Amino acid sequence: xTAVSQTPKYLVTQMGNDKSIKCExxxxxxxxxxxxxxxxKFLKIMFSYNNKELxxxxxxxNRFSPKSPDKAHLNLHINSLELGDSxxxxxASSKRTEQETQYFGPGTRLLVL
Amino acid sequence: xxxxxxxxxxMFVQEKxxxxxxxxxxxxxxxxxxxxxxxxxxxxMIFLIYQGSYDEQNATEGRYSLNFQKARKSxxxxxxxxxxxxxxxxxxxxxxxxxxxxxxxGQGTRLTINP
Numbered sequence: 001x002t003a004v005s006q007t008p009k010y011l012v013t014q015m016g017n018d019k020s021i022k023c024e025x026x027x028x029x030x031x032x033x034x035x036x037x038x039x040x041k042f043l044k045i046m047f048s049y050n051n052k053e054l055x056x057x058x059x060x061x062n063r064f065s066p067k068s069p070d071k072a073h074l075n076l077h078i079n080s081l082e083l084g085d086s087x088x089x090x091x092a093s094s095k096r097t098e099q100e101t102q103y104f105g106p107g108t109r110l111l112v113l
Numbered sequence: 114x115x116x117x118x119x120x121x122x123x124m125f126v127q128e129k130x131x132x133x134x135x136x137x138x139x140x141x142x143x144x145x146x147x148x149x150x151x152x153x154x155x156x157x158m159i160f161l162i163y164q165g166s167y168d169e170q171n172a173t174e175g176r177y178s179l180n181f182q183k184a185r186k187s188x189x190x191x192x193x194x195x196x197x198x199x200x201x202x203x204x205x206x207x208x209x210x211x212x213x214x215x216x217x218x219g220q221g222t223r224l225t226i227n228p
Contacts, residue, residue, distance in 0.1 A: 033216075035216075043206075056215050090158060096214060101148065102208075106156065107156050
C-alpha cells in the first residue's frame with residue numbers, strides 16, 4: 001500500500017543515453033510533481049501536472065520531458081544524459097487545494113558516468 | 114519571489130534535549146503554507162508538520178511543533194525530547210496557495226543527536 005512509488009530506485013548509465021523514471025501514486029491526488037535534489041541536497045521543482053495538464057515548467061533543459069498518461073502517473077524521460085544530470089529525482093503528489101501536503105516518493109538516484 | 118532561509122547547516126544535540134531548527138521566509142503573498150520535511154540517511158522525504166499563514170495557533174504533531182512568528186517571517190521547528198532516530202536532514206519549505214503551488218525549499222539543516 002505504497003502511497004507514492006518510483007521506479008527505478010537507482011539508475012546508473014553512460015553519458016549520452018536516454019532514460020526514463022516512472023512515478024505512480026495511489027492517494028487519489030490530482031497534482032503530481034518532479035523535484036531534483038542536487039549533490040548539495042538542494043531541492044528544486046522541475047515540473048508539475050494537474051489532471052494531466054502541465055502547470056509548472058521551470059527552467060529545465062528540454063532534454064527533460066515529463067509525461068502524464070493519467071492522474072495517477074507521471075513519468076520523466078531524459079534524453080542525451082549529461083554528467084550534471086546526476087542527482088536524486090523525487091516525485092510528489094498532492095490535491096490542488098489550499099493546505100494540502102505534498103507527499104514524496106522514495107526518490108530515484110541517477111548517476112551518469 | 115518566495116525564498117526560504119535555513120541558517121544552520123548543522124546542529125549537534127544531546128539525546129532527550131529539545132532542539133529548535135530555524136527557518137525564515139520571504140514572500141509577498143498574503144496566503145501561503147509552511148512545511149517541514151525530514152530526510153533521513155535512507156533518502157526519503159517525510160512530511161512532519163504544516164502551518165497555514167492564517168492559522169492563529171502554532172501547529173503541533175506529537176513531538177514536533179512549529180513556532181510561527183508571522184511578523185518576523187519565521188517558522189522554526191521545535192523537536193522536544195530528541196531521540197537518536199531524529200538524526201537527519203530537515204527542510205523547511207513554503208508553498209504558494211495561488212497558482213501552481215510548488216514547494217520552495219530551504220538549504221536544509223543536518224541534525225545529529227548524540228547519545
